[in-house]
Amino acid sequence: MMFSIETRVTAPSPLARLASAHRAQRRVGRRRIGASASRVGPAPESETERLNQKFGIPGSVSFSNGRGGLPRCALTHKNGRTAEVYLFGACVTSWTQPTGDDALYVRPDCVWDKTKPLAGGAPLCFPQFGPGPMQQHGFARNVDWEVIGTSADVNPDDPEPAVMLRLRPNAYTKAMWDEPFEATYEVTLRRELLKLEFCVKNCAEEGGKAFDFTAAVHTYIEVTDCANAGVFARGLKGKTYLDKAIDANNPPRKTQDGRDVFFGLELVDRVYLDTEPETLLHVGSGAAVAVENTAGWTDTVIWNPHHNMKEYYKNFCCVESAAVGKPVVLQPGEVWRAETNLSVVDVN
Ligand SMILES: O=P(O)(O)OC[C@H]1O[C@@H](O)[C@H](O)[C@@H](O)[C@@H]1O
Numbered sequence: 001m002m003f004s005i006e007t008r009v010t011a012p013s014p015l016a017r018l019a020s021a022h023r024a025q026r027r028v029g030r031r032r033i034g035a036s037a038s039r040v041g042p043a044p045e046s047e048t049e050r051l052n053q054k055f056g057i058p059g060s061v062s063f064s065n066g067r068g069g070l071p072r073c074a075l076t077h078k079n080g081r082t083a084e085v086y087l088f089g090a091c092v093t094s095w096t097q098p099t100g101d102d103a104l105y106v107r108p109d110c111v112w113d114k115t116k117p118l119a120g121g122a123p124l125c126f127p128q129f130g131p132g133p134m135q136q137h138g139f140a141r142n143v144d145w146e147v148i149g150t151s152a153d154v155n156p157d158d159p160e161p162a163v164m165l166r167l168r169p170n171a172y173t174k175a176m177w178d179e180p181f182e183a184t185y186e187v188t189l190r191r192e193l194l195k196l197e198f199c200v201k202n203c204a205e206e207g208g209k210a211f212d213f214t215a216a217v218h219t220y221i222e223v224t225d226c227a228n229a230g231v232f233a234r235g236l237k238g239k240t241y242l243d244k245a246i247d248a249n250n251p252p253r254k255t256q257d258g259r260d261v262f263f264g265l266e267l268v269d270r271v272y273l274d275t276e277p278e279t280l281l282h283v284g285s286g287a288a289v290a291v292e293n294t295a296g297w298t299d300t301v302i303w304n305p306h307h308n309m310k311e312y313y314k315n316f317c318c319v320e321s322a323a324v325g326k327p328v329v330l331q332p333g334e335v336w337r338a339e340t341n342l343s344v345v346d347v348n
Pocket residue numbers: 136137218244248269270301303320
């Protein structure tokens with residue numbers, strides 16, 4: 001099932017019908033390793049045709065040119081859910097429910113010509129969650145990732161389409177961060193979950209150097225209107241946070257006293273430290289999106305730009321799975337694995 005981003009941007013559909021359509025799900029499924037599906041056929045005429053021949057799985061995984069002609073991968077579940085991943089930035093730009101509603105939000109100012117990172121969906125921040133010495137949020141969201149595998153469950157009643165992407169150093173990334181890393185990102189469309197698995201390896205030989213980094217999956221979630229009292233983030237009470245709204249470079253530490261984080265009154269830009277695995281973003285329609293960090297991520301960033309983006313800040317809030325408070329340190333040969341699962345839950 002394909003969908004139109006233009007439609008979503010001009011007429012936001014804030015999960016209005018999800019509340020009745022979906023029951024709370026907390027299923028954490030078994031891990032599957034992406035296996036590449038080789039196809040034999042005539043020589044491909046375009047990059048997306050090559051990708052389809054090599055990695056396409058009929059009915060489950062396909063490649064096409066998306067906005068701005070950028071290659072994207074579409075994952076389709078038999079239950080009607082879909083996800084879309086652009087190879088530029090390994091950015092998940094859409095996760096639709098059987099109703100057709102999209103849980104993610106792409107900003108109307110998103111440009112699709114690679115001059116900037118894609119603004120919306122779930123961009124990847126690596127190897128720096130900004131600000132810092134590198135460009136804001138690092139380079140991972142500014143470069144093309146390579147497809148290295150796809151898979152779909154062999155059980156035809158419950159295929160779980162997945163795509164795995166890889167990023168290795170190139171001249172552009174080395175100019176900013178000259179470390180021997182390899183990053184992979186696997187996006188799996190499970191029955192009710194969208195699973196995002198990000199791994200980083202230090203490829204230095206034994207006796208080489210350790211490196212460190214910060215990172216995040218910067219998930220934009222669509223809401224009815226962030227000024228609505230029914231829109232809030234829950235699960236952060238009692239946590240310490242860095243208040244970037246006051247000073248992004250030198251944020252003061254505060255404590256979350258209230259049960260919920262509300263939006264719409266002022267800029268909210270907070271790095272909550274050592275958070276619980278799950279944060280729920282109530283979207284104002286009787287549904288919530290659960291952002292569940294099941295491995296690797298230690299922190300949760302909550303961001304709503306308020307009047308910095310006057311025209312559309314009401315339509316989304318970001319709940320970001322992050323490793324910011326303490327940078328991840330990787331010794332030669334070590335791999336860091338981080339996993340986020342998104343699900344839509346009924347909170348009526
Ligand atoms: O505009 P960008 O680079 O995508 O960043 C958007 C926001 O991303 C959030 O993660 C940061 O906490 C904010 O400080 C920042 O403004």
